[in-house]
Amino acid sequence: MNIRIGNGYDIHRLVPDRPLILGGVNIPHDLGLLGHSDADALTHAIMDAMLGALSLGDIGHYFPPSDPKWAGADSLLLLQQVDQLIKARGWHTGNIDSVIVAEKPKMKPHLGAMQEKIARTLQINRDHIGIKATTNEKLGPVGRQEGIAVYAVVLLFRG
Ligand SMILES: Nc1ccn([C@@H]2O[C@H](COP(=O)(O)O)[C@@H](O)[C@H]2O)c(=O)n1
Numbered sequence: 321m322n323i324r325i326g327n328g329y330d331i332h333r334l335v336p337d338r339p340l341i342l343g344g345v346n347i348p349h350d351l352g353l354l355g356h357s358d359a360d361a362l363t364h365a366i367m368d369a370m371l372g373a374l375s376l377g378d379i380g381h382y383f384p385p386s387d388p389k390w391a392g393a394d395s396l397l398l399l400q401q402v403d404q405l406i407k408a409r410g411w412h413t414g415n416i417d418s419v420i421v422a423e424k425p426k427m428k429p430h431l432g433a434m435q436e437k438i439a440r441t442l443q444i445n446r447d448h449i450g451i452k453a454t455t456n457e458k459l460g461p462v463g464r465q466e467g468i469a470v471y472a473v474v475l476l477f478r479g
């Protein structure tokens with residue numbers, strides 16, 4: 321069996337009057353993530369990890385932020401496209417692990433719903449999707465609640 325690993329990172333600014341969407345889940349908060357798409361940093365980091373595992377570039381190549389087509393895009397639909405891209409090459413997602421770095425709000429109550437949405441999109445078991453959350457201990461821009469960052473690692477297999 322062939323295996324490949326990839327890692328992804330994304331960060332989006334927290335601003336008023338935007339929804340806070342991570343893993344396709346709309347999380348109640350007084351600030352939301354700024355972006356051309358829905359700014360779902362978790363889903364973006366996962367897509368970049370999947371693409372990186374196969375040296376296929378990054379999401380900006382497939383969904384350019386300069387293209388009005390992706391304005392307000394639902395990132396889970398983009399994830400579906402990335403999944404199709406890797407499946408077309410004979411690869412499947414084995415497991416994902418990720419860390420959301422956010423000072424606020426509490427992510428823990430929403431992690432299960434995020435797992436469920438990503439699992440459905442990728443048609444894999446939800447226990448193959450690790451999603452964790454940590455604060456940045458009030459350090460730096462994330463610690464000042466200026467943004468939310470996400471790290472993801474993905475293992476792909478073929479055969
Ligand atoms: N946005 C966040 C950050 C953290 N959590 C949960 O709290 C635990 C403690 O976080 P520390 O950064 O103080 O280590 C962490 O293990 C998460 O379970 C959270 O839900 N949302």
Ligand SMILES: C[C@@]1(CO)OP(=O)(O)OP(=O)(O)OC[C@H]1O
Pocket residue numbers: 330331354355356357358359360364379380381383384385386390393398
């Ligand atoms: C998916 C895209 C589409 O514009 O989303 P953005 O909201 O621009 O987010 P970013 O992570 O900065 O770049 C990825 C883009 O390709």
